[in-house]
Amino acid sequence: MPDVDVAVIGAGAAGLSVAAISAGLGLKVALFERGTMGGDCLNTGCVPSKALLAAAHAAAEARRAHRFGIRLPAPEVDWAGVRAHVDGAIAAIAPNDSAERFGAMGVTVVRASARFAERDVIEAGGRRYHFRRAVVAAGSSAIIPPIPGLAEVPFLTNDSLFSLTERPGHLLILGGGPIGLEMAQAHARLGCRVTVVEAAAIAGRDDPECIPPLREALTAEGVVLREGSRVQAVEPDDEGVALLLDDGTRLTGTHLLLAVGRVPRLAGLDLAAAGIAFTPRGVTTDLALRSVSNRRVWAAGDIADPKGLGPRAFTHVCSQHAGIIARSMLFRLPARLSYDALPRVTYTDPGLAQIGPTEAELRAAGRKDLTILRWPLAENDRLVAEGRAEGLVKLVTDSKGRLLGVSLVGPGVGDMAGLFVLMIGQRLSGLAGSVLPYPTTQEAAKRAASEFYTPKLLSAPVKRLVGLLKYLP
Numbered sequence: 001m002p003d004v005d006v007a008v009i010g011a012g013a014a015g016l017s018v019a020a021i022s023a024g025l026g027l028k029v030a031l032f033e034r035g036t037m038g039g040d041c042l043n044t045g046c047v048p049s050k051a052l053l054a055a056a057h058a059a060a061e062a063r064r065a066h067r068f069g070i071r072l073p074a075p076e077v078d079w080a081g082v083r084a085h086v087d088g089a090i091a092a093i094a095p096n097d098s099a100e101r102f103g104a105m106g107v108t109v110v111r112a113s114a115r116f117a118e119r120d121v122i123e124a125g126g127r128r129y130h131f132r133r134a135v136v137a138a139g140s141s142a143i144i145p146p147i148p149g150l151a152e153v154p155f156l157t158n159d160s161l162f163s164l165t166e167r168p169g170h171l172l173i174l175g176g177g178p179i180g181l182e183m184a185q186a187h188a189r190l191g192c193r194v195t196v197v198e199a200a201a202i203a204g205r206d207d208p209e210c211i212p213p214l215r216e217a218l219t220a221e222g223v224v225l226r227e228g229s230r231v232q233a234v235e236p237d238d239e240g241v242a243l244l245l246d247d248g249t250r251l252t253g254t255h256l257l258l259a260v261g262r263v264p265r266l267a268g269l270d271l272a273a274a275g276i277a278f279t280p281r282g283v284t285t286d287l288a289l290r291s292v293s294n295r296r297v298w299a300a301g302d303i304a305d306p307k308g309l310g311p312r313a314f315t316h317v318c319s320q321h322a323g324i325i326a327r328s329m330l331f332r333l334p335a336r337l338s339y340d341a342l343p344r345v346t347y348t349d350p351g352l353a354q355i356g357p358t359e360a361e362l363r364a365a366g367r368k369d370l371t372i373l374r375w376p377l378a379e380n381d382r383l384v385a386e387g388r389a390e391g392l393v394k395l396v397t398d399s400k401g402r403l404l405g406v407s408l409v410g411p412g413v414g415d416m417a418g419l420f421v422l423m424i425g426q427r428l429s430g431l432a433g434s435v436l437p438y439p440t441t442q443e444a445a446k447r448a449a450s451e452f453y454t455p456k457l458l459s460a461p462v463k464r465l466v467g468l469l470k471y472l473p
């Protein structure tokens with residue numbers, strides 16, 4: 001006789017969502033967490049990074065208030081005050097993810113490391129839990145690259161970055177992906193020297209047309225970007241740490257942040273004991289997020305490696321996974337994960353947003369019937385009024401005007417992403433014909449969509465027709 005209906009390993013964004021839905025439906029749920037409730041998003045990911053970016057944004061706005069004719073003294077950054085803001089944001093959200101809240105929902109929260117002992121048994125805190133269904137939601141952690149000398153120097157990851165008690169003097173960042181770029185801008189705006197060493201090109205997964213405005217903005221704010229640069233070795237230095245680059249440069253800084261990607265937290269789960277298939281990318285599942293080898297088990301969040309799609313490390317993907325698992329595991333309905341309309345936003349300023357696939361991804365998948373529509377944000381009245389008219393709306397459609405993917409760069413473009421999520425797969429006529437409030441940044445979305453119809457509307461036959469219609473009484 002099973003002890004629990006649903007056992008969930010990991011109380012991060014994914015595990016908490018699955019546990020809440022399962023308990024809400026009246027099932028007996030055990031939730032295992034060995035660290036801090038809330039996982040990465042709350043404690044060492046989205047929340048502290050966005051809180052730090054908000055503080056940095058305030059400093060940047062003070063510095064550029066002169067564009068409105070307002071002169072302010074150079075802002076003074078009180079690091080302890082910034083830290084207090086970051087800690088305060090975490091503390092304000094923490095009750096939502098707390099053991100108390102989940103206990104009150106009827107979830108048995110077990111604060112211990114969990115491991116599989118048999119196909120239907122988890123061991124934690126010296127007890128065995130016989131489960132009907134289990135969900136592995138143990139998350140991911142920062143990749144520690146095998147660079148000679150790295151073990152001999154102190155380095156930071158997202159686990160330690162947000163608890164620095166002193167402001168870094170010169171932060172060296174390895175990796176120019178979302179973490180590297182967001183943290184580069186945040187720290188530069190808060191008065192640190194920042195150098196990013198990126199092996200390829202910054203924001204390499206985003207549309208290349210969107211990158212130049214971001215690159216220029218970061219450089220203008222003092223971030224040194226060393227793209228196409230590889231670190232051969234790392235060594236201690238009087239300043240703190242030195243990176244030896246492949247072009248012979250010796251780069252020194254006070255702190256080193258590793259932001260070169262994520263690796264699933266597989267260690268310690270003993271997946272083999274339950275016959276759960278996995279690879280170094282994560283737990284192998286079908287598109288219902290069900291383990292391909294142990295049908296009692298599902299995987300959710302960063303650790304899931306759905307066949308054909310691969311892992312995605314976003315908090316909104318955790319909620320999406322929880323919804324799929326509810327359908328598949330709890331209601332026994334067919335469920336099929338799709339990232340066709342998946343949004344992702346890099347919260348730099350200007351920000352980057354991608355909804356669905358990029359043009360390059362679509363072309364690589366063999367699509368030949370693409371129409372590309374662009375609208376420059378320099379033409380957007382709201383951004384002109386705010387002195388920030390820069391960026392691009394780029395839409396990719398099929399030949400019938402159905403939206404396939406969207407790439408955005410500009411101030412606050414993340415707020416436009418939701419509109420496009422709803423539009424993926426739809427014809428653009430709805431958006432082009434919609435009435436949006438003036439003046440908003442979203443009008444640029446409508447203007448870009450209208451570009452699909454404008455050439456047809458202004459074509460010679462239509463002009464001839466209008467020319468004839470004018471003679472009607």
Ligand SMILES: Cc1cc2nc3c(=O)[nH]c(=O)nc-3n(C[C@H](O)[C@H](O)[C@H](O)COP(=O)(O)OP(=O)(O)OC[C@H]3O[C@@H](n4cnc5c(N)ncnc54)[C@H](O)[C@@H]3O)c2cc1C
Nearest residue numbers: 010012013014034035039040045114139301302313314315
């Ligand atoms: C700096 C940074 C910024 C980010 N910003 C954003 C953003 O702005 N927007 C966005 O959408 N995403 C963002 N992300 C990604 C997002 O944080 C992750 O996708 C999300 O937190 C993953 O949630 P999860 O539940 O899969 O894993 P986690 O949050 O890692 O939770 C897994 C939990 O499992 C526990 N655990 C692991 N093994 C065991 C075990 N054996 N027994 C018991 N417990 C165990 C861990 O302690 C952990 O608490 C960011 C990530 C980082 C690092």
Ligand SMILES: NC(=O)c1ccc[n+]([C@@H]2O[C@H](COP(=O)([O-])OP(=O)(O)OC[C@H]3O[C@@H](n4cnc5c(N)ncnc54)[C@H](O)[C@@H]3O)[C@@H](O)[C@H]2O)c1
Nearest residue numbers: 175176177178179180197198199200259260261313345346
């Ligand atoms: N705003 C957001 O939604 C947000 C913010 C932060 C993180 N995240 C999530 O977390 C994930 C991890 O972020 P990330 O930035 O660590 O990883 P990433 O994989 O997205 O980017 C890592 C970057 O590091 C570079 N790189 C790899 N090895 C290198 C090396 N040895 N030297 C120099 N550069 C190297 C890669 O070319 C790449 O550009 C993201 O992909 C995303 O899913 C999301």
